Amino acid sequence: MDAKINYKTIYNTLKEEITQSVFPSGSLLPTEQTLAQKYNVSRPTIAKVYNQLQEEGYIKKKKGLGTIVMHKNVNTTYTFGLLLPGAGESEIFSIINDQLLKQSEEGKFNCLWEGAMANSADIRKNLIETCCDNYIKKNVDGIFFSPLERVPDADLINHRICASIQEAGIPLVLIDRDIMKFPKRSEFDIICLDxxxxxxxxxxxxxxxxxxxxxxxxxxxxxxxxxxxxxxxxxxxxxxxxxxxxxxxxxxxxxxxxxxxxxxxxxxxxxxxxxxxxxxxxxxxxxxxxxxxxxxxxxxxxxxxxxxxxxxxxxxxxxxxPCEEIANVSIELMMRRIKNKGVVPVTVNLTGxxxxxxxxxxxxx
Missing domain, CATH: 3.40.50.2300 (Response regulator)
Known part of the structure; x- marks a missing residue:
């Protein structure tokens, strides 16, 4: 190729190839050097393209392995994990839980639900981290989490769970509340009552x-x-x-x-x-x-x-x-996060x- 192609053209071409499954989810992209030679551009130009695609959640660079396509085609059936420990104490979480399961039957996703709904907060505390670890091991596509409460070390546990999910690179939507005390704000999407x-x-x-x-x-x-x-x-x-x-x-x-x-x-x-x-x-x-x-x-x-x-x-x-609407909007937030992991986290406050x-x-x- 004799004439150089600009950065934006390469970005758009590669993004289209990923979304059209020319490079399907889980496949390796060409090395930066290979692509630079193909388009007759410098390697830093390709690195810039890859960095932007990674920020937007389409790919992920893994040391010693290469650049992996993370984007999933719209027809893919996603699997989400539910971590709603409050369902054992309050009806609102049971309603939210049921609505998520109902939507999973009608939509393009599956739900994994491992409970942690015991009436005792202490029992839920012991179960919730085990459930989280199981979801991470199963490499779910996203996790809905309503932070634990009513136990003295709830804040520590909530932060630990969110850190584990984030480290695993799994999209996370917090339901009902943040893990940070107002006016501080975490880096996760939140759906809750105003x-x-x-x-x-x-x-x-x-x-x-x-x-x-x-x-x-x-x-x-x-x-x-x-x-x-x-x-x-x-x-x-x-x-x-x-x-x-x-x-x-x-x-x-x-x-x-x-x-x-x-x-x-x-x-x-x-x-x-x-x-x-x-x-x-x-x-x-x-x-x-x-x-x-x-x-x-x-x-x-x-x-x-x-x-x-x-x-x-x-x-x-x-x-x-508005429990059912909380569940519905949480799904919208999850899909938004899956499509672009680099988007700014938002808080959606609903009216009751x-x-x-x-x-x-x-x-x-």
């Missing part, structure tokens, strides 16, 4: 219901998403010129009646926002046991709209998450809705 907005909505609801004193209650080692809900509550409460300091934030066991007694209550003017429905349900029982009446002395609400919420002694106002029940309405005598 937790800050959800905090604002719930705070505004209690203010509209007549509350002038608002508390936020959560358990120790809760998910990072709880911090965002708390921030939203604090923001809207202070916007209304009401007090919201550390005295309004309670981290403890809702079964501990002595701890619950420390919550300041102004009868007919107090509201408590719980991090989730399970916390709210237990707290309602403790409040009843110490003589504080729901809908008379105090209002209470939670998050997740668990099935039992409407069947409690006082039906619980709750914030419903408040389900108003009797626990957040005062009975005026």
């Amino acid at each position: 937790n800050f907005s959800a905090g604002c909505v719930m705070g505004q609801h209690l203010i509209d219901a007549g509350c002038e004193l608002i508390h936020f209650f959560y358990r120790p080692d809760s998910a990072n998403s709880v911090n965002l809900r708390l921030s939203g509550v604090k923001d809207i409460v202070q916007e209304h010129k009401l007090q919201f300091t550390n005295e309004n934030i309670h981290c403890g066991n809702p079964e501990d009646q002595d701890f619950v007694k420390q919550i300041k209550v102004i009868p007919g003017k107090t509201g408590i926002i719980c991090a989730n429905d399970s916390t709210a349900a237990v707290l309602m029982s403790s409040l009843d046991a110490i003589g504080i009446k729901i809908s008379e002395d105090i209002l209470i609400c939670g998050y997740d709209d668990m099935k039992y919420s409407k069947h409690l002694k006082h039906s619980l106002t709750s914030f419903r998450q 809705e408040i389900i108003i029940r009797e626990s957040s309405s005062f009975i005026r005598k």
